[in-house]
Amino acid sequence: MGAVLGSLAFLILAPGTVAGVIPYWITAWRVRGRPPGGVFAQGLGALLIGAGLVVLLDSFVRFALQGRGTPAPVLPTRSLVVTGFYRYVRNPMYVAVLSLVLGQSLLLGSLRLLLYAAALAIGFDTSAGEKVQQWLPGAKVVKAYNTVGAPLMVDPSFQGGLRGDMFIAGDDPQAKAKVAEIIRTFGWDVVDVGGIRMARVLEPLCELWVTVGLGTGTWNHAYKLIRT
Numbered sequence: 001m002g003a004v005l006g007s008l009a010f011l012i013l014a015p016g017t018v019a020g021v022i023p024y025w026i027t028a029w030r031v032r033g034r035p036p037g038g039v040f041a042q043g044l045g046a047l048l049i050g051a052g053l054v055v056l057l058d059s060f061v062r063f064a065l066q067g068r069g070t071p072a073p074v075l076p077t078r079s080l081v082v083t084g085f086y087r088y089v090r091n092p093m094y095v096a097v098l099s100l101v102l103g104q105s106l107l108l109g110s111l112r113l114l115l116y117a118a119a120l121a122i123g124f125d126t127s128a129g130e131k132v133q134q135w136l137p138g139a140k141v142v143k144a145y146n147t148v149g150a151p152l153m154v155d156p157s158f159q160g161g162l163r164g165d166m167f168i169a170g171d172d173p174q175a176k177a178k179v180a181e182i183i184r185t186f187g188w189d190v191v192d193v194g195g196i197r198m199a200r201v202l203e204p205l206c207e208l209w210v211t212v213g214l215g216t217g218t219w220n221h222a223y224k225l226i227r228t
Contacts, residue, residue: 011060015093018120019052019100022207025215027110035109045106052099058084059093112214119207129169129199140175143199144168144183146206148222149213155187156222164222167191167205169198191225 023029035041067081085092098120105113129143144166145153158164166188170176180190193202205223213219 008060008064011056015056015097015100019097019104022116022211023101023104023113025211026112026116027104027108029104029108031108032110035106037106037109041106041109045103045108048099048103049107050103052096052103054096055085055092055099056096059086059096062086116207119203127197127200127203129196129203133171133196140170140172141196142168142170142172142175142179143196143202144179146203147209149209149219152220152222153186158220158222162224163187163189165189165191165225167193167202167223169193169196169202171195 037044062081062084066079066083068078085095089095098117101113101117101120104110105117127143129141133139133141147167148156148164152164156164166183168176168179168183168190169192170179176192180192183190209221209223212221
């Protein structure tokens with residue numbers, strides 16, 4: 001019973017937020033005008049939503065009943081789940097969530113939701129920063145400035161005179177030091193989060209920043225790391 005309740009709670013909190021709350025926040029689940037692709041695109045979207053729900057619910061049931069645990073790292077399964085869709089895909093829950101978001105973007109004709117789906121497709125197993133480093137192995141790639149909009153990038157003015165924090169990631173210490181120097185002269189404090197692999201946790205911060213902007217109608221916010 002504990003595994004079932006734990007999996008249900010994780011289902012509501014994680015996929016429920018990523019594939020439900022955030023898409024609703026972006027679109028209010030309203031079709032605005034005729035979606036590109038018309039009925040065909042909407043039909044494909046409905047199929048993706050249906051398939052995503054089947055895969056997601058099947059995977060959660062297997063975690064609870066066969067694995068006797070939950071997908072949450074704090075309450076892992078006792079047994080490895082290798083049946084169902086896990087025979088074909090390493091992480092069917094991720095595929096299901098992506099299918100749900102992509103399906104909603106097609107059904108509602110929402111470009112913003114389509115961009116959100118594209119960000120999800122990159123951000124879990126890799127990132128745009130990592131891809132650039134792979135394509136240009138000799139380059140010293142530093143991920144920065146993906147957590148605010150262009151008007152705030154240079155000499156921002158925040159309430160109370162606070163300086164926002166700009167997160168950076170990269171594999172070359174000298175390149176990061178140079179980028180950090182530039183960022184500080186532009187009026188920001190710098191938080192180094194590690195190697196370029198950490199770009200996969202920085203890039204979703206852009207999604208959160210945009211989501212807050214869409215919800216409030218203002219775009220003058222930034223991140224600040226608070227320490228005790």
